[in-house]
Amino acid sequence: MHLNPYGEDAVRLALSLVLDPPPSSAALATRCAGAGIALERPARPADLAETAAYLHRWLSVVDATGAERAARLNDLLRETAAYPRLTDHAGDGWHIHYREPDQSLASLLRTLISVGTALHLSGRGMHRLGRCAAAGCERPFADFSRTGRQRYCSHACGNRDAVRRHRSKVRDR
Structure with a gap:
């Protein structure tokens, strides 16, 4: 059984690349391979710059809300996604891709x-x-919680903010 690689894993990879940008195209390829992406072509130096530019645009989706968020994401989808297709490119079973075969790493990441x-x-x-x-x-975050009420990028930030609020209440007494 193949799990859909388009979803939580792709969003987690985007956050990883935004929060800890790889220093080279080789490091980008290593990070992608570690995330389970089958690389069909070697990474090029241009992939790093193109991916960084795309992630800057992706952050505009993070920063938007409602209909504006949807419009910005639809623009990215229009530029990146191909029609869905069945593939067994890695020889490990049929699954769906929303991308053209033999894309550059940057193009592949934009689509995923x-x-x-x-x-x-x-x-x-x-x-x-x-x-x-x-x-x-x-810092940007994606809410994968069950309740859908995440407000902080990490437990550490949430705890620091709770301590700050508590100290503010104690001081105001």
């Missing part, structure tokens, strides 16, 4: 992340992307 983000938002809720609510932290 765009379609993955669309599936994440349409399946879990359009509010499931955001920026950390902790003062001084603007």
